[in-house]
Amino acid sequence: MVNGFDPATASNLTPESRKLVERRIALLGPAYRLFYKDPVEVARASGVLLYDSEGNEYLDAYNNVVSVGHCHPKVVDAITKQAQTICTHTRYIQKGILDYAEQLLATFDGPARHAMFTCTGSEANDLAVRMAKHHTGNQGIIITDEAYHGNSELSAGFSPSLGPYSPLGTFVRRVPAPDSYRIAPENMGQWMAEKVSEQIVDLQRRGAGVACFIADSMFSSDGIFSHPTNLLQPVVDVIHKAGGIYIADEVQSGFGRSGEKLWGYQRHGITPDIITMGKPMGNGYPVAAAVMLPEIVEKFGRDNRYFNTFGGNTVAMAAAQAVLNVIKDEQLVENSLKVGKMLREGFEALAKKYQGIGDVRGSGLYIGVEMVKDRSTKEPDAAAAAAVVNGLRARRVLISATGAAANTLKIRPPLVFSAAHADRLLTEADAVFATL
Amino acid sequence: MVNGFDPATASNLTPESRKLVERRIALLGPAYRLFYKDPVEVARASGVLLYDSEGNEYLDAYNNVVSVGHCHPKVVDAITKQAQTICTHTRYIQKGILDYAEQLLATFDGPARHAMFTCTGSEANDLAVRMAKHHTGNQGIIITDEAYHGNSELSAGFSPSLGPYSPLGTFVRRVPAPDSYRIAPENMGQWMAEKVSEQIVDLQRRGAGVACFIADSMFSSDGIFSHPTNLLQPVVDVIHKAGGIYIADEVQSGFGRSGEKLWGYQRHGITPDIITMGKPMGNGYPVAAAVMLPEIVEKFGRDNRYFNTFGGNTVAMAAAQAVLNVIKDEQLVENSLKVGKMLREGFEALAKKYQGIGDVRGSGLYIGVEMVKDRSTKEPDAAAAAAVVNGLRARRVLISATGAAANTLKIRPPLVFSAAHADRLLTEADAVFATL
Numbered sequence: 101m102v103n104g105f106d107p108a109t110a111s112n113l114t115p116e117s118r119k120l121v122e123r124r125i126a127l128l129g130p131a132y133r134l135f136y137k138d139p140v141e142v143a144r145a146s147g148v149l150l151y152d153s154e155g156n157e158y159l160d161a162y163n164n165v166v167s168v169g170h171c172h173p174k175v176v177d178a179i180t181k182q183a184q185t186i187c188t189h190t191r192y193i194q195k196g197i198l199d200y201a202e203q204l205l206a207t208f209d210g211p212a213r214h215a216m217f218t219c220t221g222s223e224a225n226d227l228a229v230r231m232a233k234h235h236t237g238n239q240g241i242i243i244t245d246e247a248y249h250g251n252s253e254l255s256a257g258f259s260p261s262l263g264p265y266s267p268l269g270t271f272v273r274r275v276p277a278p279d280s281y282r283i284a285p286e287n288m289g290q291w292m293a294e295k296v297s298e299q300i301v302d303l304q305r306r307g308a309g310v311a312c313f314i315a316d317s318m319f320s321s322d323g324i325f326s327h328p329t330n331l332l333q334p335v336v337d338v339i340h341k342a343g344g345i346y347i348a349d350e351v352q353s354g355f356g357r358s359g360e361k362l363w364g365y366q367r368h369g370i371t372p373d374i375i376t377m378g379k380p381m382g383n384g385y386p387v388a389a390a391v392m393l394p395e396i397v398e399k400f401g402r403d404n405r406y407f408n409t410f411g412g413n414t415v416a417m418a419a420a421q422a423v424l425n426v427i428k429d430e431q432l433v434e435n436s437l438k439v440g441k442m443l444r445e446g447f448e449a450l451a452k453k454y455q456g457i458g459d460v461r462g463s464g465l466y467i468g469v470e471m472v473k474d475r476s477t478k479e480p481d482a483a484a485a486a487a488v489v490n491g492l493r494a495r496r497v498l499i500s501a502t503g504a505a506a507n508t509l510k511i512r513p514p515l516v517f518s519a520a521h522a523d524r525l526l527t528e529a530d531a532v533f534a535t536l
Numbered sequence: 537m538v539n540g541f542d543p544a545t546a547s548n549l550t551p552e553s554r555k556l557v558e559r560r561i562a563l564l565g566p567a568y569r570l571f572y573k574d575p576v577e578v579a580r581a582s583g584v585l586l587y588d589s590e591g592n593e594y595l596d597a598y599n600n601v602v603s604v605g606h607c608h609p610k611v612v613d614a615i616t617k618q619a620q621t622i623c624t625h626t627r628y629i630q631k632g633i634l635d636y637a638e639q640l641l642a643t644f645d646g647p648a649r650h651a652m653f654t655c656t657g658s659e660a661n662d663l664a665v666r667m668a669k670h671h672t673g674n675q676g677i678i679i680t681d682e683a684y685h686g687n688s689e690l691s692a693g694f695s696p697s698l699g700p701y702s703p704l705g706t707f708v709r710r711v712p713a714p715d716s717y718r719i720a721p722e723n724m725g726q727w728m729a730e731k732v733s734e735q736i737v738d739l740q741r742r743g744a745g746v747a748c749f750i751a752d753s754m755f756s757s758d759g760i761f762s763h764p765t766n767l768l769q770p771v772v773d774v775i776h777k778a779g780g781i782y783i784a785d786e787v788q789s790g791f792g793r794s795g796e797k798l799w800g801y802q803r804h805g806i807t808p809d810i811i812t813m814g815k816p817m818g819n820g821y822p823v824a825a826a827v828m829l830p831e832i833v834e835k836f837g838r839d840n841r842y843f844n845t846f847g848g849n850t851v852a853m854a855a856a857q858a859v860l861n862v863i864k865d866e867q868l869v870e871n872s873l874k875v876g877k878m879l880r881e882g883f884e885a886l887a888k889k890y891q892g893i894g895d896v897r898g899s900g901l902y903i904g905v906e907m908v909k910d911r912s913t914k915e916p917d918a919a920a921a922a923a924v925v926n927g928l929r930a931r932r933v934l935i936s937a938t939g940a941a942a943n944t945l946k947i948r949p950p951l952v953f954s955a956a957h958a959d960r961l962l963t964e965a966d967a968v969f970a971t972l
Contacts, residue, residue, distance in 0.1 A: 191570055
């Protein structure tokens with residue numbers, strides 16, 4: 101795993117950390133992973149700051165779940181008040197879920213949609229792809245090379261970034277990510293549509309057909325490819341022509357992350373058939389959703405019911421409503437755009453000083469900084485990326501890395517990140533780059 | 537769906553209810569279902585009482601999620617305090633998850649286990665079966681005829697109770713539930729093991745082998761079959777002999793529901809390979825888990841990582857810890873046993889008055905009352921069950937129905953149900969039975 105802690109190096113840790121790591125392995129087993137060479141212990145948090153149990157402060161430039169800031173009082177209050185009032189499921193009539201669904205659905209341009217609530221982005225993607233198969237009668241799923249879409253059997257089966265030993269589904273096919281650092285942007289939409297078409301032909305030849313193409317419009321786990329923004333419409337077109345549907349996975353790119361729009365897919369001007377969302381939706385409260393055109397759920401809803409005990413429960417809806425209010429009231433999409441631009445300009449300035457920085461990209465507060473061994477060959481430098489991530493962690497600034505070659509710094513702070521926080525991150529990054 | 541509202545009858549509702557139902561269909565689409573002929577609108581709740589927005593009180597004899605009582609102040613406080621402090625994921629070191637895992641694991645008898653946290657029971661069952669396949673190298677899944685285990689593609693694929701149009705997985709095989717009302721109990725364990733063996737042979741002949749048998753020890757959606765308690769060990773034996781593992785789905789039967797033990801499987805004296813849990817774990821906060829023997833997750837943990845963004849987050853663990861504390865402090869397992877016995881005795885007394893009651897069964901506060909047209913033929917009477925469920929709803933007492941023939945009353949109140957609540961439920965039931 102990119103930026104994973106290796107338990108074999110536990111002897112390098114302080115006795116206290118080592119004890120906690122050993123206890124964790126004994127209790128939680130071998131499938132759990134920690135971040136960083138020297139894992140971070142967390143005790144409390146506020147805004148964009150985390151603290152360990154000794155009171156050391158960390159600048160959080162990584163956590164996208166708490167996108168309105170750690171422990172935002174309005175979200176905590178909404179959860180508390182609703183948990184004191186009633187916490188129950190969707191088989192009774194409640195007004196909160198209707199009010200929230202109405203407001204949420206109003207944020208999508210184009211035709212009317214339905215909203216279905218789950219607890220996690222994995223569940224939302226699992227449901228979306230089940231629905232795609234049921235609606236189209238086809239089996240094939242097309243994704244990008246290093247996509248991540250979830251942890252259920254179905255969604256892990258179309259999440260190649262889980263690594264080479266995590267099995268992919270029989271009718272899952274991969275296309276290269278739109279690597280804007282290495283591919284000329286002029287015809288990238290056409291190029292991508294052709295790659296998708298090749299996989300459609302293969303799926304059709306095997307009798308599976310294509311149920312869906314699913315992608316995150318920022319291509320987060322492929323390495324964060326935010327531009328150009330005209331490349332998804334040609335993909336939508338070839339998928340529709342083959343009888344499949346387009347699923348926009350907005351778990352990472354939604355709720356203002358891109359700075360330009362509330363939803364990442366809107367930057368591409370497309371109309372997805374299903375849109376899934378999760379992570380920041382409840383600022384940490386487990387809530388997620390799939391939002392679809394009515395015709396997509398028509399047969400599914402006739403043949404199946406969908407009930408998720410905690411999905412769309414009264415408290416989840418209260419948390420989600422508070423988050424949506426805060427995003428609007430505090431103008432966080434606008435802040436994401438403004439501070440994101442400052443950060444990218446800052447990294448571009450650092451790129452003038454440090455040859456190891458090959459590319460700076462992103463949109464809003466989702467920024468990728470690709471580390472290379474040589475700017476002419478663009479050879480990925482995973483070791484440099486790991487050194488920056490761990491160097492920043494030593495200076496108590498939290499980021500991570502991503503991409504097939506694990507060489508792209510992943511900078512993705514809460515949307516309340518300010519100009520001063522951006523300065524602090526850039527200053528610390530400068531100091532770390534200087535040591536490479 | 538058993539006890540589902542039919543939208544075609546919306547014209548029978550009050551204008552206010554009708555408007556809410558129509559708004560719900562427009563916003564949430566056709567896959568959502570409401571309970572009762574006349575759906576219940578809920579606005580607040582406390583203990584075992586629910587209230588609609590007009591202040592009408594309902595006795596809750598159905599909701600097992602809020603098992604320590606609606607809005608229990610200790611659970612609400614734990615959620616609030618932790619949400620104010622930090623809400624983050626398991627890739628940082630936290631002490632809360634370790635403390636809770638330690639206490640949770642101490643409740644299972646037998647060998648040491650690992651705990652892995654998810655948000656929903658569906659996710660826990662999906663993970664458990666993925667792990668069963670990865671560990672055994674086999675594909676086959678054996679369940680009971682009307683089992684329900686979840687809503688992901690994988691878990692819906694072994695949940696036949698979702699109805700005849702919800703697709704089952706290719707290598708999913710069904711065995712009859714241990715219907716103690718119709719099958720002599722003497723050799724039921726042997727009978728069940730033989731049924732499972734027949735399916736193992738079929739799976740092996742198709743080259744799939746058997747990965748697991750998964751069941752809820754109360755057979756909730758099959759119709760609540762709580763006895764005899766010596767029937768699962770023979771099943772464990774044949775599954776193990778064929779190279780499969782045994783998964784105890786404790787989402788419904790765990791956390792004291794059965795009254796006799798904290799975990800339902802413990803009533804059968806077996807040692808499952810994986811135990812899954814969910815619903816009441818956080819009293820409504822989305823938290824669930826799979827708990828497994830170390831050897832089951834060894835290869836899985838080497839080949840895969842498992843990360844669930846909200847699973848085991850700090851607030852989920854605080855909620856779960858509070859629930860576990862309350863179950864112990866308020867002696868809710870003991871209360872479940874005591875009040876459950878009163879309820880069963882009460883329904884047995886009603887069975888002397890009303891010929892439509894064919895069988896009363898259950899353990900603790902999970903009670904099934906089977907309605908039949910004729911005691912000699914035992915012919916199921918779904919219409920009578922629906923009439924009782926809706927008759928009680930009209931008297932503001934909430935229960936539901938279950939089973940393949942939808943003729944078994946499902947009585948499953950929060951574990952804080954008192955003797956007085958039991959009296960009220962029985963009095964109202966008597967009045968409704970009298971009208972049949």
